[in-house]
Amino acid sequence: MLMRYCCLILITVAAVLAGAQAPYTPPAYLQVLAGKAPLRMLVASRQTMLAWKGEAAVTVVNGLDNKVALAMKAGETLGIARGADGVTSLRKDGANLCAAPKIVRLESKGAIKLWTPTPDVWAVYPAPVLITTLPDGTFSAAAELPLEEYLRDVLPAEVLPSFHPQMMRAQAIVARTYALCKLGRHADEGADVCADVHCQAYGPASRRSKSTEEAVTVTKGLILLHRNKLAEPYYSSCCGGITDDAGYVWGPEYARPYLEGVLDSARNKNPDDVSIAELLGMKDGYCKASSSYRWERRYTAAEVNTLVAKNLPIVTGDPQVKMTVVSDIRVEERTPRGRVSTLRVEGGGASILVFGDQARWLFGSGVPGGDGLWSALFDITITRDAAGKAASYLIRGGGRGHGIGLCQWGAEGRARAGQTFRQILHAYYPGTRLSDEKP
Ligand SMILES: [Zn+2]
Ligand SMILES: [Zn+2]
Incomplete structure (x- = not known):
């Protein structure tokens, strides 16, 4: 009797300890890939x-x-x-x-x-x-589903129904590998990945088509590897003609040999040797069919003054920063692939630096997304009045998104040009191999 009582206490203590731990430890990726463990997809987060x-x-x-x-x-x-x-x-x-x-x-x-x-x-x-x-x-909810089932509703959310079958296959492999890289990303809510663009967009099932179903089935179990480890296949909508170096755009901890940036064009040129003027003038990028391949924004001096006054404290993280009349905005530094990495904003005797993607949000609401610039691949031209004061600003840019890894519209352009999903993946992630290819 005493023995049983002790056991009960032990079990209770164990349960309390289990409750005190993080609610979820993700399985090894090979388990999920083989269908032996499900993927937990967060579908409701911190609800009352x-x-x-x-x-x-x-x-x-x-x-x-x-x-x-x-x-x-x-x-x-x-x-x-x-x-x-x-x-x-x-x-x-x-x-x-x-x-x-x-x-x-x-x-x-x-x-x-x-x-x-x-x-x-x-x-x-x-x-x-x-x-x-x-x-x-609060409460979180996660759907438990096999990886391949999850992909059936991720792929239609990431591609257009009109896209080429080879592009869809490349995207399916990227989405599969990406999900495996992100296992446990939402462990504090008992899940692996969320069903949103933060991880990968998902569903609804009504978007499935014959071609998306085929892309998932044909590539079943295929993943992208680098030196026998999972590659981290970041991707974005349109690179504007050149993808970028993750280490420069996001910081050294993201640097990978296969994420260094490539020219997204058939021209045989070292991406190190292309100027921003040449890039923005480049009409033959593989992603040229995208409506965001090239874009322009025009601002009056008054509009820029308002944006800077409101957003500069937000993007610099310094509420003390005040600037109401801007005299100059210029690109101070670019990544080796041409994206703006430092922007200098001057006015009222002050000279302030804005780093990385914050330069995009400066022209929107100060925070990611919204009305910010579509990409960091841009150039600024200022028209000045007779007295030399800034009168208007023209921003010419290329692409939409961070520009790291696979370019979705470029993958579509490559597929239409006859490339296979293998060629597409090797182009955007040089030095990687598919799991069924020889090391
Ligand atoms: Zn997420
Ligand atoms: Zn591209």
């Missing part, structure tokens, strides 16, 4: 409550001990929330049913419909779905 129902019957399982907590009929709704007393409960029609396990696994033969309060929507995911109570009392 969640609700769900199944298209078929749902079994609610305690994810820590795999014991069945509840059985639900098809269409029946259940929720999870934390009460004012701090106790997390499973709820039906707003009333508490029982205390909720720390990790809840929803198992079913059909799909699970999951409701989140923010945004207030129901969305459908394949079962099983895991719900994790986080240390701050």
Whole structure:
């Protein structure tokens, strides 16, 4: 009896310890690649409550001990929330049913419909779905799915239906390898990757087409390797004619031999020897079919003054920085592939440096995205009045996105020019090999 009692205490202590740890340790990538372990895709993040129902019957399982907590009929709704007393409960029609396990696994033969309060929507995911109570009392949900199933709904979100089959195959291999590189990226929420552009866009299933399905099937299990390790295949929409060096754009910790930047054109020229004027004048980039291959922005001096006054404190991270009248903006330094890495902004006797992609956000809302410049591959021309004061600014640029690794529109251009998915991948990630190619 005493023995059994001691065991109970030990088990309780073990459970408490397990609860105190990070909720999730990701599996080894080879396990996921072989389909022996699922990928956990975050579908709801840090919600105050969640609700769900199944298209078929749902079994609610305690994810820590795999014991069945509840059985639900098809269409029946259940929720999870934390009460004012701090106790997390499973709820039906707003009333508490029982205390909720720390990790809840929803198992079913059909799909699970999951409701989140923010945004207030129901969305459908394949079962099983895991719900994790986080240390701050909020809830995250992750769909568990085989890697190849996940890719069926990632690929259509990353390509256009009109894209060439060889481009889609290259993209499928990149998406597969990228997901494996990012296993456990959302471990603090009990998941591997999210379903958004932060990791990779996903779904809806209605976007699947014959060609996206074929691209995933034909490349099944194929990944990109560098010296027998997973390559990190970053990619972006359109490079504007030249991809860049990850070490220069994001910092030395991202430097990889296969992410040093290549000329995205058939011309046989060393990318080190191409000036920014030559680049922006280059009309034959493989990504030239993209509507963002070349772009222009025009600003009056007053518009630039307003943008700088508002955004300079944000992009420099220094709230004390004040500049209301700009006298000059010039590119101080570029990456070896031509992207702006340092911008100098002058006015009112001050001279301020803006680094990396912050130069893009300076012309938007100060933070990534929004109305910022589409890429850091740009040049600035200032027109001055008779007194030498800046009157207007013309920014000419190329491409959209960070420009590291595969260029999606360039991959499409290469495929149309007759390149295979293997040639496309070797072009953007020089020195890598596919997992079925000899080292
Ligand atoms: Zn993510
Ligand atoms: Zn390109």
